[in-house]
Amino acid sequence: MKKIVVMGSGNGSNFQAIAEYIRNNGLPIEIVAMITDNPKAFIIERAKNLGIPARVLDYKAIGDKDLYNKMLLDLLNELGPDLVVLAGYMRILPPEIVKAFERRIVNIHPSLLPSFPGLHGIEQAWSYGVKVTGVTVHFVDEGVDTGPIIDQVPVRIEEGDTLETLEKKIHEAEHELYPRVIARILLGN
Numbered sequence: 001m002k003k004i005v006v007m008g009s010g011n012g013s014n015f016q017a018i019a020e021y022i023r024n025n026g027l028p029i030e031i032v033a034m035i036t037d038n039p040k041a042f043i044i045e046r047a048k049n050l051g052i053p054a055r056v057l058d059y060k061a062i063g064d065k066d067l068y069n070k071m072l073l074d075l076l077n078e079l080g081p082d083l084v085v086l087a088g089y090m091r092i093l094p095p096e097i098v099k100a101f102e103r104r105i106v107n108i109h110p111s112l113l114p115s116f117p118g119l120h121g122i123e124q125a126w127s128y129g130v131k132v133t134g135v136t137v138h139f140v141d142e143g144v145d146t147g148p149i150i151d152q153v154p155v156r157i158e159e160g161d162t163l164e165t166l167e168k169k170i171h172e173a174e175h176e177l178y179p180r181v182i183a184r185i186l187l188g189n
């Protein structure tokens with residue numbers, strides 16, 4: 001059985017898609033915990049409903065970045081995952097965590113990297129007026145959305161699309177791609 005940890009700060013729709021894909025396909029992958037920095041995130045509700053332990057490291061309450069990062073590293077070491085899956089985790093992982101889990105941390109980004117990295121990938125692609133954007137899964141390095149690309153899918157912006165319909169298409173593409181990439185990394189084909 002492979003072990004993964006999912007980390008998120010917000011809605012958690014990718015987390016849920018991953019958990020359901022693993023369950024529906026009976027894959028030998030266990031989500032040992034969902035870690036969040038945000039005690040108010042809806043992802044905690046999803047963890048409860050999925051029966052997956054939620055570990056909350058309340059960044060604001062901890063109040064110190066170095067202490068928070070140390071607690072996070074300790075927690076990851078305690079959980080011992082084969083893969084750390086970032087799914088809407090809104091903080092930058094410090095170099096000591098990136099090094100400790102080299103090539104064992106993946107992230108999903110809502111654009112075709114290296115275009116539109118950072119916080120607002122969907123809006124930026126929309127405002128720029130590109131006709132094709134998409135979704136990227138990549139290994140995490142010490143930069144922001146700069147690590148080696150593992151897989152991508154394109155999403156076309158069609159006549160009649162709005163930012164809202166584009167967001168919906170991007171999220172659907174994420175929910176398709178991310179679970180499959182994780183399964184491929186951990187279990188091969």
Ligand code: GRF
Pocket residue numbers: 008009010011012013014015087088089108109110174
């Ligand atoms: C996704 O769009 C992902 O690409 C980005 O953050 C968003 C997380 O959404 N990194 P959710 O929390 O999984 O619903």
